[in-house]
Amino acid sequence: AQSVAQPEDQVNVAEGNPLTVKCTYSVSGNPYLFWYVQYPNRGLQFLLKYITGDNLVKGSYGFEAEFNKSQTSFHLKKPSALVSDSALYFCAVRPYSSASKIIFGSGTRLSIRP
Amino acid sequence: KAGVTQTPRYLIKTRGQQVTLSCSPISGHRSVSWYQQTPGQGLQFLFEYFSETQRNKGNFPGRFSGRQFSNSRSEMNVSTLELGDSALYLCASSLIAGGGDTQYFGPGTRLTVL
Numbered sequence: 065a066q067s068v069a070q071p072e073d074q075v076n077v078a079e080g081n082p083l084t085v086k087c088t089y090s091v092s093g094n095p096y097l098f099w100y101v102q103y104p105n106r107g108l109q110f111l112l113k114y115i116t117g118d119n120l121v122k123g124s125y126g127f128e129a130e131f132n133k134s135q136t137s138f139h140l141k142k143p144s145a146l147v148s149d150s151a152l153y154f155c156a157v158r159p160y161s162s163a164s165k166i167i168f169g170s171g172t173r174l175s176i177r178p
Numbered sequence: 179k180a181g182v183t184q185t186p187r188y189l190i191k192t193r194g195q196q197v198t199l200s201c202s203p204i205s206g207h208r209s210v211s212w213y214q215q216t217p218g219q220g221l222q223f224l225f226e227y228f229s230e231t232q233r234n235k236g237n238f239p240g241r242f243s244g245r246q247f248s249n250s251r252s253e254m255n256v257s258t259l260e261l262g263d264s265a266l267y268l269c270a271s272s273l274i275a276g277g278g279d280t281q282y283f284g285p286g287t288r289l290t291v292l
C-alpha cells in the first residue's frame with residue numbers, strides 16, 4: 065500500500081536553532097513530494113515540492129527539503145527557526161501515475177520557543 | 179489572482195440533515211479536490227474532479243458526494259449527517275489533475291453537526 069509517514073507528532077525547537085521535520089514515504093515508482101503548512105483556522109499553504117532534478121529543493125519562508133531516494137525520505141529543514149514558524153506541517157506524496165491521488169501524512173506540530 | 183474560495187465558512191447542522199458546500203477554484207484551474215480534516219483522523223481525501231469528471235474517490239460512504247460544473251466550480255454534498263461528520267472540509271484546486279501539479283487550498287468550511 066502506498067503511504068507517507070511523519071514519525072513525530074510534535075517537534076520543539078528553540079528560536080534561532082535549526083529545525084527538521086521528518087517525512088518518509090512508500091510508493092511504487094518515482095514520487096512527487098510536497099510540503100504544506102497550516103496555521104490555526106486556516107487552509108493549507110504550499111511550501112515546496114520535489115518533481116525531478118536537484119535533490120535539494122528550496123521553498124517559501126526559508127524552508128528547504130532534501131529528497132533522498134535510497135532512504136525514501138523528504139525531510140523539511142530550516143537553518144534558523146522563528147517563533148512564527150510554529151504551525152502544523154504536512155508532507156504529501158503523489159505517485160508518478162497521473163491517475164494517482166495525493167496522499168497526506170498525519171502532520172507534525174512544530175513549536176518554536178522564544 | 180484570487181485564491182480558492184469556499185462557502186460557507188461555518189455551518190451548524192443537526193443529525194439527519196443534509197448539507198452542500200461550495201468551492202470556487204483559482205481562475206484557470208480545472209481540477210478540484212476535497213478533503214476532510216478532523217483531529218482524530220487527520221487529513222482524509224474525499225474526491226478529485228477534473229473537467230467535470232470524478233477522477234479519484236476516497237474511502238467514504240455514499241452519503242458523501244460531489245460534482246464539478248463547467249466553470250470548474252465544485253460542490254460536495256453530505257446527506258443524513260452524523261455527529262462524526264463534524265470536521266473542517268477543505269477544497270484544493272490545481273491546473274490539472276495528477277502529476278507534480280501543486281494543489282492550492284481554500285480556507286475551509288467548518289461543519290458542526292449537533
